[in-house]
Amino acid sequence: MVLICNPAGVVDAKHPGQGLGDIELAGFEQVLLSTEFCCDEQKFKTMSRERRITEAEHLIYVPDHPEQLSEAMRPFLEMLRQCDLKCDYALASHLPRERQNYELNKLIIPIIEGAVRLAVQNGCKGIIVRPLYTGVNVDEEWEVNRPYLLRLGEVAREEICTLGETLKPFQILIENQCKYQEGHLVRGILSNPAEVCEWMTELQGEDAQIEYKLCMNVGSLSIYGQDIYEYTMAVADYIGAVIVHDGSNIEEVGMVPFTSVSSVGLMTQWIEIIRGLRSISYDGPLILDMEHAVRYCPMLLRPGLMQFAKHTMDYLAWQIHMADAMKKYDHIVLFGAGNMCRNYLTNYGEQYPPLFTCDNNPKRWGQDFYGLSIEPPEKLLDLPENTGIFICNMYYREIQKQLEEMGITEGIEFFNDEYLQSINMERLTGL
Amino acid sequence: MLEIGVQTHNAVMDENPEAGFQMIHDAGFTCADFSLNMYLKNTDIYKERLNGFFDQSIEELEEFFMPHKEAAMHTGVRIHQMHMPYPNFIPGAADSINDYLLREMAPKSMQICKFFECRYIVVHGLKVKHFYGSEEAEWEATEKFLDQIFPMAKEMGITICVENIYTSAGKHILEGPCCDAKKMVERIDRINETYGAEVLGFCFDTGHANLVGIDFEKFIMTLGKRLKVLHIHDNDGIADLHQMPFTFTRTRENHPSTDWEGFVRSLRAIGFDGVLNFETAPVLKSFPKGLRPQALHMLAEIGRYFANEIEL
Numbered sequence: 001m002v003l004i005c006n007p008a009g010v011v012d013a014k015h016p017g018q019g020l021g022d023i024e025l026a027g028f029e030q031v032l033l034s035t036e037f038c039c040d041e042q043k044f045k046t047m048s049r050e051r052r053i054t055e056a057e058h059l060i061y062v063p064d065h066p067e068q069l070s071e072a073m074r075p076f077l078e079m080l081r082q083c084d085l086k087c088d089y090a091l092a093s094h095l096p097r098e099r100q101n102y103e104l105n106k107l108i109i110p111i112i113e114g115a116v117r118l119a120v121q122n123g124c125k126g127i128i129v130r131p132l133y134t135g136v137n138v139d140e141e142w143e144v145n146r147p148y149l150l151r152l153g154e155v156a157r158e159e160i161c162t163l164g165e166t167l168k169p170f171q172i173l174i175e176n177q178c179k180y181q182e183g184h185l186v187r188g189i190l191s192n193p194a195e196v197c198e199w200m201t202e203l204q205g206e207d208a209q210i211e212y213k214l215c216m217n218v219g220s221l222s223i224y225g226q227d228i229y230e231y232t233m234a235v236a237d238y239i240g241a242v243i244v245h246d247g248s249n250i251e252e253v254g255m256v257p258f259t260s261v262s263s264v265g266l267m268t269q270w271i272e273i274i275r276g277l278r279s280i281s282y283d284g285p286l287i288l289d290m291e292h293a294v295r296y297c298p299m300l301l302r303p304g305l306m307q308f309a310k311h312t313m314d315y316l317a318w319q320i321h322m323a324d325a326m327k328k329y330d331h332i333v334l335f336g337a338g339n340m341c342r343n344y345l346t347n348y349g350e351q352y353p354p355l356f357t358c359d360n361n362p363k364r365w366g367q368d369f370y371g372l373s374i375e376p377p378e379k380l381l382d383l384p385e386n387t388g389i390f391i392c393n394m395y396y397r398e399i400q401k402q403l404e405e406m407g408i409t410e411g412i413e414f415f416n417d418e419y420l421q422s423i424n425m426e427r428l429t430g431l
Numbered sequence: 432m433l434e435i436g437v438q439t440h441n442a443v444m445d446e447n448p449e450a451g452f453q454m455i456h457d458a459g460f461t462c463a464d465f466s467l468n469m470y471l472k473n474t475d476i477y478k479e480r481l482n483g484f485f486d487q488s489i490e491e492l493e494e495f496f497m498p499h500k501e502a503a504m505h506t507g508v509r510i511h512q513m514h515m516p517y518p519n520f521i522p523g524a525a526d527s528i529n530d531y532l533l534r535e536m537a538p539k540s541m542q543i544c545k546f547f548e549c550r551y552i553v554v555h556g557l558k559v560k561h562f563y564g565s566e567e568a569e570w571e572a573t574e575k576f577l578d579q580i581f582p583m584a585k586e587m588g589i590t591i592c593v594e595n596i597y598t599s600a601g602k603h604i605l606e607g608p609c610c611d612a613k614k615m616v617e618r619i620d621r622i623n624e625t626y627g628a629e630v631l632g633f634c635f636d637t638g639h640a641n642l643v644g645i646d647f648e649k650f651i652m653t654l655g656k657r658l659k660v661l662h663i664h665d666n667d668g669i670a671d672l673h674q675m676p677f678t679f680t681r682t683r684e685n686h687p688s689t690d691w692e693g694f695v696r697s698l699r700a701i702g703f704d705g706v707l708n709f710e711t712a713p714v715l716k717s718f719p720k721g722l723r724p725q726a727l728h729m730l731a732e733i734g735r736y737f738a739n740e741i742e743l
Contacts, residue, residue: 138648138693178644183681184668184688186644194613224644224668225597225605230566249603249669265601421564 001321002285003313004030004089006243007076009254009291010306013038013059016079024083026306028313031080032287033087033122035115038062038072041096044104062093066110070118077122089173089241089285090119090127095134097180097252102135109148113155116172120159126171127156128215128241128287131189133177141189142199149174149203153210160209169208173215173240174199178223178252185223185252190214193234200238213240219247219254219289222268229269232276242282244273244316245289254291256309257316274419277320288313325413326352329388333357333380334415335403336393337369343417344392345370355383357392360402380408390415433741435734436462436511436708437727440469441715448502454724456506459731462706463503464662465513465547467540473517479528485536492539493546500547510547511706512592512634512660515540517555519576522562537580545587551660553592553634556608561598569608570618577631581622584630592659594634595650597642597671604669606643609633612653619657632659636710638666638673641689648693655701662710663737665689673713675726676733695740703741707734 005028011019016037023031039062043050047063054061060072080087092115095108112129119127129152131145149172156170176196177188190196196214203212216239221228232239246255246268253260260267290309297305326332326348334341334357341357358375359365367374380389380403389408391399392415403412417423437460443451455463470484487495503510519532537554544552557576560569577591584591593615598607609615615633622631633654639662640647651658666672667679668688681688709730718726 138646179646181690182684182686182688184641184644186641186690187646187649191644191646192613192649222603225603226643227560227566227606227610230611233565262602267601267603269600269603269605424562424564 009295033090069114229272340392440466440712458727462511592634636662651697
C-alpha cells in the first residue's frame with residue numbers, strides 16, 4: 001500500500017522547501033502533485049482581493065492565467081527534485097463548495113486540464129479531480145460532467161502521445177462529493193454507490209489507456225454520517241484511491257485520523273472504514289489530508305505532528321492488512337487467553353490456526369480455551385522454525401518486554417481486535 | 432388540494448381527546464398521525480421497562496381508544512397514519528422483552544390501527560447493523576420481524592411503512608436502517624409481490640434525512656409511488672429536533688439549510704397524492720401554552736404552502 005501525503009497546509013507557495021522537508025522527515029515517500037499549491041480554493045473566494053495579494057507577492061494568479069500553471073508550479077517541482085519524494089498521483093484544483101455561479105466552471109476547467117497535462121508530464125499514474133458541481137442542478141449532474149470528464153481523458157491521452165509514451169495507462173480519479181446546502185453539507189455527486197457504478201461504467205468505455213476510477217474520500221462521507229462500510233463494499237470495483245482524514249460533523253476539516261473526538265467517542269467511524277478496506281483487500285494509494293491540523297499547529301511542533309501522522313497512516317495500513325503478518329509464518333502461537341485471543345480465533349483461527357496460546361497465570365495452564373490449549377510462556381522457547389508469536393493482549397509493550405527478557409527477539413507480532421466486527425457481536429452475546 | 436396532517440403527541444390528551452382533536456381541526460388540519468408510540472415509550476423500551484399497556488386484551492384497548500376515535504370523528508379529523516412503538520427489538524435484551532414486542536405489541540398495534548380505520552402504520556427497522564455487521568443482515572432481521580405482521584396487514588388492508596432512521600456513534604449521527612432508496616425500492620416491490628398486496632410502503636422522514644445528508648430530491652424520485660406517508664419536520668442538521676420547517680439557517684443570507692425546494696420539486700414530480708403530515712410534537716412544547724394553537728396554525732399554513740407548490 002502506497003502512503004501519500006497531501007501537501008495542503010504543509011507546503012506553502014512561497015517557500016515549499018521546509019514543508020516538503022517535513023513530509024520527507026516524517027517518513028513519507030510520496031506526496032501529491034497538487035496544483036492547490038499555487039491555486040487553492042481560496043483563490044476563488046474573494047477574487048479581486050486574491051488577485052491583488054498574489055500579484056503583490058510577484059506570484060502568478062492562476063485563475064487569470066491558467067496557461068501559466070506549469071510556471072506557477074515550478075517552485076514546488078524544483079524543491080521536489082531536491083527531496084527524495086515521489087509523486088505517483090496528482091490532485092487538481094477545485095472551486096469552493098459554496099459558490100453557485102455556473103460560469104466559474106469556465107475558470108476552473110482550463111486549470112484542471114493544465115493539471116492533467118502536468119501530471120502526465122511528471123510521470124504520475126493518475127490525477128484526482130472533482131466533478132463539476134458549481135451551479136449544477138441535481139438532474140443535470142451527469143449531462144454536465146460526462147463531457148467534462150471525457151475531455152480530461154482526451155487531454156491526458158494527447159499529452160501521453162506528445163511524450164511518446166503510448167502504452168502508459170493513466171487514471172482519472174473522480175472524488176465523491178458532499179454538497180453545500182446553505183451552510184449544511186449533505187450528500188453530493190458520487191455519494192450514492194449506484195451512481196458511482198453507473199458513472200464509472202459509462203465513462204470507462206473501451207479506452208484501456210485512460211482508466212476512470214473513484215477516489216473515495218472518507219472524510220466527505222463521514223461529515224454527514226454515511227455508512228462507509230456499506231459504501232466501500234458497494235463501490236469496491238471502482239476504487240482507485242482513498243483519501244483519509246478526520247474532521248467534524250459540521251464542516252470539512254482535515255485532521256489526523258483518530259484525533260477528532262467528543263466526550264463520548266470518536267467522531268469518525270474508523271471501524272467501518274478499516275473493515276471496509278480490509279474486506280475488499282484494498283491495496284491502492286492511501287492519501288492523508290491533514291491540511292487544517294497542520295495549518296493551525298505551531299510551526300515548531302509541525303515536524304512532530306507530521307511524524308505522528310505518518311505513524312497513524314502506518315497503523316491504518318497495518319490494520320487493513322493485519323493478516324499479512326500471519327501469512328509470513330509457517331506456524332503461529334498466541335500470547336493471551338482472553339477476549340482478544342477469542343477474536344483472533346473467530347476471525348483468523350480457521351485460516352491461520354495457532355498451535356497453542358500462553359498465559360502468565362499458572363492456574364490456567366493446561367486449560368482449554370475455545371479449542372486451544374493454554375501453555376506457560378516458557379513453551380515459547382521451544383518453537384518450530386519460522387513461528388510467529390502474536391500478542392493478543394492489550395498490554396503489548398509489557399509482554400513484548402517479557403518475551404525479549406526471555407531472549408525471544410524474532411517473530412514477535414501484535415494482534416488487535418479494536419477494528420474487527422466481531423468485537424461488537426461478542427458484546428451483544430454477553431461474552 | 433393535498434390534505435394536511437399532524438401527529439397527536441402533545442396535542443391530544445387521554446383525559447380529553449376531543450379538545451386535542453378540536454385544536455388540530457381548528458388549526459386547519461384534516462388528518463392526524465396517531466402517536467401510538469407514546470403508550471409504550473422508546474425510553475422505557477430501551478431500559479427494558481414494559482409498562483403493561485399492551486398486556487390488555489384488544490377489547491380493552493379498543494375500549495380505551497374509543498373516546499379518541501369518537502373525538503376524531505366528531506371534530507372531522509381523519510386518522511390517516513399512526514406510529515407503532517419503537518424500538519421493536521433490542522439487541523442484547525432478554526428474549527422475553529423481544530418476544531413481547533413481536534408477539535404482543537406489534538400485532539395489537541395492527542389491530543388498533545384497524546380499529547382507527549387507519550390505512551398506514553409506520554414501523555422502525557431494527558437497529559442491529561452495529562452488531563450484525565452489514566446493512567443486508569440488518570434488513571433481514573427487520574424483514575423477519577415484519578413477516579410476522581404482513582399477513583395481518585394484508586387481511587386488514589393496512590400498509591406498513593418503514594421510515595429512514597438514524598443511529599449514532601458518540602456524538603455523531605450516522606445513517607441507520609432504510610436510508611438506501613434503491614435497496615428499499617427493490618425490497619418493497621419484492622415483498623408486495625410475494626404477498627400480492629401493498630403490505631409495505633415507505634415513510635420519508637425529512638428531519639432524519641437532513642441529519643444524515645440524504646438528498647431529498649434524489650431519494651424521493653427513486654421511491655416514486657412507493658412513498659406513502661411523510662414525517663415532515665426540520666432540524667439544524669445536528670440533532671433530531673422535530674421542529675417547524677424553514678426554521679433553521681446556517682448562513683448570514685438566512686436561506687433554509689434544509690432542502691425544502693428539492694422536497695417540493697420531487698413530490699410534484701412523482702405526483703404525490705398522500706397527506707402532508709407533520710411530525711412536530713416538540714413544536715407544541717417549545718412554544719408556551721398560550722401560543723400553541725397559533726403554532727399549530729402556522730404548521731398548517733406551511734402545509735398549505737407545500738400543497739400549493741406541489742400542485743402547481
